[in-house]
Amino acid sequence: MGRWALFSLTIGIVAGLGALFLQWGIDLVNQLTLVGIAGFSAPGLPTEGGTLGQTYLPSYRWWIFLLVPTLGGLVSGWIVYTWAPEAEGHGTDAMIRAFHREGGYIRARVPIVKIVASAVTLGTGGSGGREGPIAQIGSGFGAWLARALRVSDYERRIMVLAGAAGGIGAIFRAPLGGALIACELLYRNMELEHEAVIPALLTSVVAYTVYGHFSGWAPMFKTSGFTYGHPQSLLIYLVLGVVVAGLGWCYVRVFYGMRDHVFARLPIPRHLRPAVGGLLTGLVGLVAPQAISLGYGWLQIGMLGRLTLADYLKGVVG
Template sequence: MRLLRALPKRLTLPTLGRWVALSALVGVVAGAGAIVFYYATNYAGAFFLRDLAGYVPPEEGVAHGPRVDSLAMSFRWFLAFIPALGGLVSGWLVYTFAPEAEGHGTDGAIDAFHNKGGLIRARVPIVKTLASAATIGTGGSAGREGPIAQIGAGFGSFLATRLGLTPADRRVLLVAGMAGGIGATFRAPLGGALFAVEVLYQNPEFEHEGLIPAIISSIVAYSLFGAVTGWEPLLQTPRFRFTYPPELLVFLGLAVACALLGMVYVRVFYATRDLFHRVPVPAMWKPVIGGLALGALALAVPQVLGSGYGWIQAALRGHMALWVMLVVCLAKVVATSLTISSGGSGGVFAPSLVIGAMLGGAFGATADALFPALVQDPRAYVLVGMAGFFAGVSNTPVATLIMVSELTGDYGLLAPLMLVSVVAMLTARATTIYEKQVPGRVDSPAHLGDLVVDVLEGIRVRDLGEQGRPPTLVAEDMPLPRILECIAAADTAYYPVVDRQGRMTGIFSVNDIRRILNEDLPPNLVIARDIAVPRVVTATPDEPLSQVLRKLSSRGLEEIPVVDPDDPGRVLYMLSRRSVLARYTRELEHRKGLYAEV
């Protein structure tokens, strides 16, 4: 950790090498977390479902298997109570140690990005890992995407916080962590990177600042995960090829079907959550109730248990009856809502793929019976339905079509995948399974000020000089107890650290003081130089105020030191974000008045 703390001092922010190092480190931890989570869920599932309850679903990645013409399966009667056991463990862990870890973790990471400066408590990834392994391993209808996204994002946030990086940089590492976890878990490095930067927004926008770190993290995590678990795609498919353009008309019908069912899915999902919120029992018991309801459903439709990749594999082989796929499709909507909306811990990606695959398989079989001259291979609709359905409910068409291609190792259906994903997303624009998404970058608190600075054009920092506050200068060798006395009566948010000549060598904030206090170090051994960040973001009196607002917004700063341009070490005064935004408001009102007169 000492080496990591030294890293920002040796490398400047724009340096590519620094971002490569940090993103690669996040990728290593995300990949390791994905490995632990992978084996934890597999071992739990093997023990509780296979060995204890005698429930053996088809395996993913296996090219051969029996035909599924019935919902009947062999299992022991107490299978119905095993999901409730997972709900009990998950509910106790989550609501005792980290309530924000409930539900599907991708939403938690999105919320942290937009509204919390990229902050995720360090305990959340640990709690999320254990709770999700309990939920998924006991048959909960949930996937690995949400938990591993929050695990990777949590470490990215933790690393940035420990290194004292800005909120903007912390958000970038959060995105990199999401990408690494998802890219590794689904053996989809490109899809994972694109998903992390696309899922933040409802509109077709990307968080472009995080794209390169996301790619680096995803590559590293995928490589580590593949070296341990293998390199084969998660699902085996026939060699599909698109060679008949008129079939796009049928795929267009599938896109509309995916969008319509997606809207139903989202409404059922959140209606179930609202219903559980009204249940008058302690929150930790609600996943138990959801687990009991899921177990009752599993007695009739056992195919709803677990992530369900084995059933997708059976559909891709063409070994599932049409009516079975329809029943599993609708039952999986209910099962996922009971598992996650009750407070259980898990992701919505895998269940959504199962729903889309079953819908696509049933649609393809029906289209093949009605229009045999148009449909080349009805099994292809399973793969396309997976992408179309999830793209419609998540507003991530680009990432989804790439991820599904990487999941199956089959790129022969790119044209239908693109058509169905985009049309499904456009048709279902008003709904999303990720309620913490914002419409676009301009709507995100994380980018407040990015697109409104031109109102300040022509105004200089010196125009706000009278609103500047005298700096509270702290000597480099001042010990921590005296620092606390010095800043107790100060009215500034940041404190420049100066050498014996009075020239600034660093700066720190109250949050930096709290970080040091939390480390349980002897106060008299800590001096100002140890606390200060050496690379200081500054402004000069002649600098445009619009540029200063960009600095404040992009780095999440509340105050900036204004320095002498001829002597950058001499601090003239401290300028607050509040003063800049107040001037912006006055200028905006003034311009509105001018427009009204015109």
């Protein structure tokens, strides 16, 4: 156990720093491009230094707004396909594939490439989240340490999960959630990699501590102080859960359908395909700005009850 405590401490420190560099990179690119050049400032989380204010600045120019995510996709595609093609996509699939099919092996360059490419993609308005990239970044650091220490294949796979847990737990400020999701997203059914739970939890706590030291300890989202007092409201949440599960199922099918049957078949070099995606994202963003970049600020506005039905529909469709 003492050996794994040392492993978890080391992976947690590096994963926490990786989460910081990813967040700082996204913020830097966003300020330089979307805000500084295009004049578009999406709502951000107040707990992360953002504001829930206006989206379009006085300097807003729609044609540059289209150009920024397009160029971001072009740069990101060049970085990934030149230096680490396995870093393409959102990152979660690559982590799962490394765990199940590749013995936990991830090249040392992958987390660095993923940090840079994800910062460019998300910072220039690419529609996505931080969970996929940080899962691959954290797992890559875990695999790197495992290779340096020459541990067994079994231990390397556990360290990969611990790294993913650390990254997720840190960047979302939810160490317990990060540990559990890293151990359960490996399987389609209701299963859990139970032998990795303790190392993943230790790593996640350490990574969260490192991340929180630099970025603060407040939860990502602020709530309006809801108090549960009516058992019959469980029926409403049951219906909501079914609806959201259905939307999630549809989203996954559309996402992979577009990736496998549309973008994968485009008759252009693959490093240019992210630029096409960036252009399409910009076009959608002209109508539904909720689709641009991370979207966590819009989610916070919704939690405070300030979104209209039209805003929700734009968010779902976009």
